[in-house]
Amino acid sequence: MQTNECVIGIDIGGTTTSLGFVNRQGALTCEATLDTLANQPGETLVSRLYDTIEKQRSTLPPQTILSGIGIGAPNANYLRGTVENPVNLNWGALTNLVELFRGRFDLPVAITNDANAAAIGELLFGGARGMKHVIVITLGTGLGSGIIVNGELLYGSDGFAGELGHTTVDPDGRVCACGKRGCLETYVSATGLCRTVSELLAKRLDRSTLREVSFSQFTSKQIFEAAGGGDSIALAAFVTTGRILGMKLADAVAHTSPEAIFLSGGLASAGELLLAPTRRYLEEFLFTPYKGKVKLLRSELPEGSGAVLGAAALAWHEVGIATPP
Amino acid sequence: MQTNECVIGIDIGGTTTSLGFVNRQGALTCEATLDTLANQPGETLVSRLYDTIEKQRSTLPPQTILSGIGIGAPNANYLRGTVENPVNLNWGALTNLVELFRGRFDLPVAITNDANAAAIGELLFGGARGMKHVIVITLGTGLGSGIIVNGELLYGSDGFAGELGHTTVDPDGRVCACGKRGCLETYVSATGLCRTVSELLAKRLDRSTLREVSFSQFTSKQIFEAAGGGDSIALAAFVTTGRILGMKLADAVAHTSPEAIFLSGGLASAGELLLAPTRRYLEEFLFTPYKGKVKLLRSELPEGSGAVLGAAALAWHEVGIATPP
Numbered sequence: 001m002q003t004n005e006c007v008i009g010i011d012i013g014g015t016t017t018s019l020g021f022v023n024r025q026g027a028l029t030c031e032a033t034l035d036t037l038a039n040q041p042g043e044t045l046v047s048r049l050y051d052t053i054e055k056q057r058s059t060l061p062p063q064t065i066l067s068g069i070g071i072g073a074p075n076a077n078y079l080r081g082t083v084e085n086p087v088n089l090n091w092g093a094l095t096n097l098v099e100l101f102r103g104r105f106d107l108p109v110a111i112t113n114d115a116n117a118a119a120i121g122e123l124l125f126g127g128a129r130g131m132k133h134v135i136v137i138t139l140g141t142g143l144g145s146g147i148i149v150n151g152e153l154l155y156g157s158d159g160f161a162g163e164l165g166h167t168t169v170d171p172d173g174r175v176c177a178c179g180k181r182g183c184l185e186t187y188v189s190a191t192g193l194c195r196t197v198s199e200l201l202a203k204r205l206d207r208s209t210l211r212e213v214s215f216s217q218f219t220s221k222q223i224f225e226a227a228g229g230g231d232s233i234a235l236a237a238f239v240t241t242g243r244i245l246g247m248k249l250a251d252a253v254a255h256t257s258p259e260a261i262f263l264s265g266g267l268a269s270a271g272e273l274l275l276a277p278t279r280r281y282l283e284e285f286l287f288t289p290y291k292g293k294v295k296l297l298r299s300e301l302p303e304g305s306g307a308v309l310g311a312a313a314l315a316w317h318e319v320g321i322a323t324p325p
Numbered sequence: 326m327q328t329n330e331c332v333i334g335i336d337i338g339g340t341t342t343s344l345g346f347v348n349r350q351g352a353l354t355c356e357a358t359l360d361t362l363a364n365q366p367g368e369t370l371v372s373r374l375y376d377t378i379e380k381q382r383s384t385l386p387p388q389t390i391l392s393g394i395g396i397g398a399p400n401a402n403y404l405r406g407t408v409e410n411p412v413n414l415n416w417g418a419l420t421n422l423v424e425l426f427r428g429r430f431d432l433p434v435a436i437t438n439d440a441n442a443a444a445i446g447e448l449l450f451g452g453a454r455g456m457k458h459v460i461v462i463t464l465g466t467g468l469g470s471g472i473i474v475n476g477e478l479l480y481g482s483d484g485f486a487g488e489l490g491h492t493t494v495d496p497d498g499r500v501c502a503c504g505k506r507g508c509l510e511t512y513v514s515a516t517g518l519c520r521t522v523s524e525l526l527a528k529r530l531d532r533s534t535l536r537e538v539s540f541s542q543f544t545s546k547q548i549f550e551a552a553g554g555g556d557s558i559a560l561a562a563f564v565t566t567g568r569i570l571g572m573k574l575a576d577a578v579a580h581t582s583p584e585a586i587f588l589s590g591g592l593a594s595a596g597e598l599l600l601a602p603t604r605r606y607l608e609e610f611l612f613t614p615y616k617g618k619v620k621l622l623r624s625e626l627p628e629g630s631g632a633v634l635g636a637a638a639l640a641w642h643e644v645g646i647a648t649p650p
Contacts, residue, residue, distance in 0.1 A: 075614075076535040084614070147580065149474055149481075156474075156582020157458040158618060166612035167576040178613055251492040255472065255580040257481020287491035288503055289409070293483060 005065045006055060007319070009312030012073040014038055014088025017045065019053065020305065021060065022312030026125035028305055030056040038088060042095040050104045068108040069101055070315030072117030079159035082112055085295035087177070099202065106147050110318040112153070114138065114307055116162065118299070119146025120153055120317055121310030127300035133258040135249075136299070137164065139267035143185035143192075149256055153317075161226055164252060165189070169244055188245045190267050194235045208233035225269050238270065239277045246281025253282075253290050263300030264306060271298070330390045332644070333378060334637025336439065338396040339413025342370065344378065345630065346385065347637035351450035353499075353630055358510055363413060367420040375429045393433040394426060395640030397442030397632055404484035406436055412502070425531040435643040439463065439632055441478055441487065442470025443624070445642055446635030447587050452625035458583040460574075461624070462489065462590035468510035474581055478642075490514070491579060494569055513570045515592050519543035521562045533558035549595050563595065564602045571606025578607075578615050589624030589631060596623065 006029075010019045013036060032052050036045060057066070075086040081098030083091060101109040112120075119136035122128040128136070132151045138144040143165035147154040154161045165185035166178055171181025171276040174195060186192050198215055201208065208231050210223065226234035249261055261282075279296045286294065296316065301309055329352075335344045338361060345356040355389060357377050382391070406423030408416060437445075442463035447453040453461070457476045463469040468490035472479040479486045490510035490588040491503055498507025499520060511517050523540055526533065533556050535548065551559035574586055586607075593601065596618040604621045613621065626634055 087578065092594070133486075149479060150477075152475075154474060154581060157456075157584035158582055160614045161458075161580065161582035163579045163612050163614070167579045168572055168610055171572055180610065180612070183612075247493055248494055251576065254488045254492050255486065255577065256479060257483055257486035259482035264343070285493055285505065287488050287505070287508075289483075289485045289488070325447075 004061075004063055005067055006060075007068045007070060007312050007315035008066065009308040009310070009315065010049065010069065010071045011035060011113075011117070011307035011311050012045070012071065012089075013307075014074070017049065018305075018308050019049065019056075020057065020308045020312070022309060022316075024316060025311060026313075028312075030059060031143055031305070031308070032056055035297050036089070039090045039273060042083065042089070042091045042097055043100055046097070046100040046104060047168060068110070068315040068319040069105060070117070070311040070313065070318065071101070071109070071111040072114040072311040072314070073097065073111060073224045074113060076113045077159040078110065078112040078116070078153075078155050081109075083111070108286060108315070108319055110314050112314055113144065114310070115144025116146040116153055117310030117314055118144070118264050118301070118306060119148055119162075119310070121235075121301050121306060121313040122264070122299055123148055123151075124313040124316060125301060125309055127262060127297055128260060131259055134260055134262065135164075135252055135256065135258045136262045136264060137249075138265040139189055139263060140265045141190055143189045144265075147256055148258070154256075164248065167251070169248065184244070184248050188241055188248075190220035193220050193223055193241055193267065196240050197223055197233060200233050200236055200240070202322060204233065204236070206232045210234060220267055221271075224273065227270075227273055234289060238273045242274055242277025242283045245274075246278045246283075247285045249278070249296070250285035250287070250290075252295055254287055257290065258294065260295040260297055262297050262299050264301065264303075268298055269303060329386075330392055331385075332393045332395060332637050332640035333391065334509060334633040334635070334640065335374065335394065335396045336442070336632035336636050337370070337396065337414075338400070338439075342374070342383075343633050344374065345633045345637070346381065347641075349641060351634060351638075352532060353634060353637075354629070355384060356475060356633070357381055361414070363498050364415045367408065367416045367457040368425055371422070371425040371429060391432060393435070393640040393644040395442070395638065395643065396422065396426070396434070396436040397439040397636040397639070398422065399438060401436045401438045402453055402484040403435065403437040403441070404476075406434075408436070414642075423433055425637060433640070433644050435639050437478070437639055438469065439635070440469025441471040442590050442635030442639055443469070443626070443631060444473055444487075444635070445478055445624050446622055446638040447589070447629060448473055448476075449638040449641060450626060450634055452587060452622055454586060456584055458581060459585055459587065460489075460577055460581065460583045461587045461589060462570075462574075464514055464588060464590040467517055468514045469590075472581055473583070479581075489573065492573060492576070494573065509569070509573050513566055515545035518545050518548055518562055518566055518592065520563050520631060522548055522558060525558050525561055526566070526599070529558065529561075531557045545592055549598065552595075552598055563598045567599055567602025568606045570599075571603045571608075572610045574603070574607050574621070575610035575615075576613070578619055579612055582615065583619065585620040585622055587622050587624045589626065589628075593623055594628060610634075
């Protein structure tokens with residue numbers, strides 16, 4: 001493995017922060033994780049990350065050149081280098097994370113939100129290699145998205161482009177944590193799937209093991225397993241989810257006309273259970289000129305390290321020396 | 326007026342085709358119109374346009390340099406230079422209009438659909454000058470859109486990006502001429518406004534002069550005038566239209582994060598009657614990070630010549646010598 005030159009990818013989550021050293025072929029070494037300690041300020045996390053990175057760095061071959069740092073973080077703004085009003089981190093309104101890192105490392109540092117990092121990771125190291133127009137959807141607790149246009153991540157006028165999780169499915173629909181109603185992520189996400197099961201249990205009379213579970217105890221994994229066992233409520237929940245996702249992805253195609261859409265994150269690991277109905281309804285809702293032209297695919301990045309690889313891909317992209325294998 | 330160097334802008338419509346010579350400041354001279362004669366092949370139109378252009382050209386000052394031709398046409402594909410399956414022109418599946426023009430003129434020729442032409446016209450000669458991320462919506466019989474990203478028209482993977490008229494408002498909603506249901510343009514367009522009036526007449530009991538008019542006789546102009554006279558059905562129709570447009574524009578912002586959205590075309594001339602509710606609902610439906618940041622404006626291109634100016638702007642953009650004043 002050629003590790004002479006590498007970047008550091010850092011994925012900051014509400015609970016855990018992961019990092020690793022990534023070469024230009026996307027090979028990952030010296031992984032480490034630490035507790036984010038979300039109640040402490042961003043400065044403390046950067047200081048702890050510095051210690052961890054220096055420790056890991058000392059185990060690399062001596063000729064290793066470190067070329068940059070890429071960070072994926074919630075509510076991160078690429079254009080400003082900031083994390084703004086993060087829901088899962090008690091950091092306040094504004095933390096200039098790029099500045100904090102630059103105070104510790106004499107390296108190019110770039111930051112973006114986790115879904116954008118996933119998108120650029122897919123572009124450099126995953127299934128979107130060689131593509132110019134792509135949308136990547138991350139399906140976790142919420143729904144994130146990164147939009148690639150002309151081979152570049154789209155940031156828009158203020159650095160926040162690509163928030164498909166908060167497009168509207170139904171203006172009178174489910175209450176969203178963002179304060180709006182009927183947002184896509186209230187239907188299509190791990191929590192959205194649980195809400196859909198609860199709705200289906202109310203609407204239908206099918207027997208289901210899910211009738212024995214309280215709303216608070218629902219997990220998408222459990223619903224996935226019930227579907228695998230033929231539970232009709234669980235199966236219907238995946239079809240409902242795929243229909244709504246297919247419809248809104250057809251809208252997304254009518255905006256940027258991607259050649260492929262990638263699904264990543266926990267819920268995407270349901271595989272064809274989610275992909276098959278999504279693909280069917282996407283095709284049904286597509287405007288005629290797009291029909292038969294848009295591929296719906298699963299992310300090719302490994303699920304465990306996709307976020308760190310994405311953050312590293314951002315760094316490689318920034319330093320301008322990315323050469324997709 | 327500096328007319329030493331100019332391009333030709335051509336707007337091909339189902340009934341009328343307009344053209345004019347446009348200098349780099351956007352000044353328009355030697356305008357001409359001809360019947361499109363939609364039942365004759367594209368080649369015939371190009372031949373007739375050639376005659377008209379040569380005639381107009383002979384009236385220009387002798388030192389005038391002609392630098393390019395830009396064309397706005399229905400169902401035009403910029404990447405392929407073609408008009409594909411146009412609804413209002415009896416041209417068949419595929420006409421390579423750029424090739425036909427190149428057979429007559431030794432000049433750079435570019436083609437795009439009318440909404441994209443309107444967008445690039447707004448960017449070079451209108452209210453979007455100096456902006457990088459913009460959406461232009463054209464409201465006529467249907468709803469067209471052109472999306473500007475990083476200062477460039479967005480074409481996407483197959484040349485058909487930006488078809489917001491066929492995003493879905495309601496999957497069980499109004500039948501659209503495209504074959505789908507609930508498309509945005511079935512609600513927000515001149516014909517959509519008429520359909521909304523018909524629905525409101527059924528739903529409510531308000532007195533209205535519109536109760537004396539048959540569905541076939543409804544026009545958006547008449548509804549506009551009724552609203553001006555205080556007709557509550559007509560007023561409600563504009564609010565309903567603005568609510569749906571505002572909601573879908575908020576979705577559009579969550580994709581490309583523009584700094585401004587421009588409304589143009591016949592229905593946009595209803596002015597604040599449409600803009601005020603659209604602006605209110607856009608703001609209501611915007612995801613928090615975008616709130617208060619997106620301007621909703623009327624096109625600054627003159628209504629009569631906007632399409633020709635847009636086509637000319639495409640030509641200037643292509644020849645790479647556009648210098649916005």
